[in-house]
Amino acid sequence: MTDTETHHAGGPPCPFCETAMYKRHCKYVCPQHGVIIDCSDPFR
Incomplete structure (x- = not known):
């Protein structure tokens, strides 16, 4: 996995399941x- 593919948790919650999304x-x-x-x- 490269630096540009790194997952960053702690984003806004998913509107369907409330799990923290990653950017x-x-x-x-x-x-x-x-x-x-x-x-x-x-629309965001």
């Missing part, structure tokens, strides 16, 4: 549900 490449990813938030989302 990866401008996305917030839930370990259970996958990508939830993308920083290119205009």
Whole structure:
């Protein structure tokens, strides 16, 4: 795993399961549900 692939826990909670998401490449990813938030989302 490279430095750019490192998972950073402690992001916002997943809206489906309340698990802390991790940030990866401008996305917030839930370990259970996958990508939830993308920083290119205009509605966020």
